[in-house]
Amino acid sequence: MLNAQKILKCTLGFLCFFLLSVSYTQAQYYPGYGRGGGFGGGLNRYGSEFDNVKPKGPLDPDELAKEETKWMVKKLKLTDEQEILVSSLNEDYAYQRKDLYDRIKKDFGLERPTPQQISDAKAKMTDLDEKQNKELEKILTPEQYKIYIEKKEATRKKAKQ
DSSP states (O other): OHHHHHHHHHHHHHHHHHHHHHHHHHHHTOTTSTTSOTTSOOOOTTSSSOTTOOOOOOOOHHHHHHHHHHHHHHHHOOOHHHHHHHHHHHHHHHHHHHHHHHHHHHHHTTSOOOHHHHHHHHHHHHHHHHHHHHHHHHHSOHHHHHHHHHHHHHHHHHHHO
C-alpha cells in the first residue's frame, strides 16, 4: 500500500509539473502579444500590437526612389552626373516595381496565393532587380558597384531573418 501511495504522489507531482510548464510556455507566445509574455507590449509582424492589421503595400515609388538615391549619394559618393543618372534609374524601377506589385496583387485576388504563385512572384521581382543592377553596373565604378551589391545582400539576409 505504501508503494502505491508513493507512485500516485510521484505521478500527480509529475502531472502538475507538466501542466504548469505547458501553460507557462503557451502564455509566453500568445499570438498578438509579442514574445514578452503577458499583455505588455510586443509588436506583430506588421509593426502593430493588433492582430487585425493588414500588411502595408510598398512605399510610394517617388519616396522609395529618393531614399535609395539619397543613400547611394552618401555611401557611394556619386558624382553629379552619376547622381542624375542613378536618380532617374531608381525612379523608373521604383515605378516598375510598384506596377509589378499591383499586377501580382490583382492576380492573387482575395484568395491566399499558392506556394507556386509566391515563387513566381518572387522570381519576377528578382528579375526586375537584376535588370536594375545591370544598368547600375554601367553607371557606377567597380568599387561603387561592389559596395552597392554588398549592401543589398546584407539587406536581403537581414530580411530573411
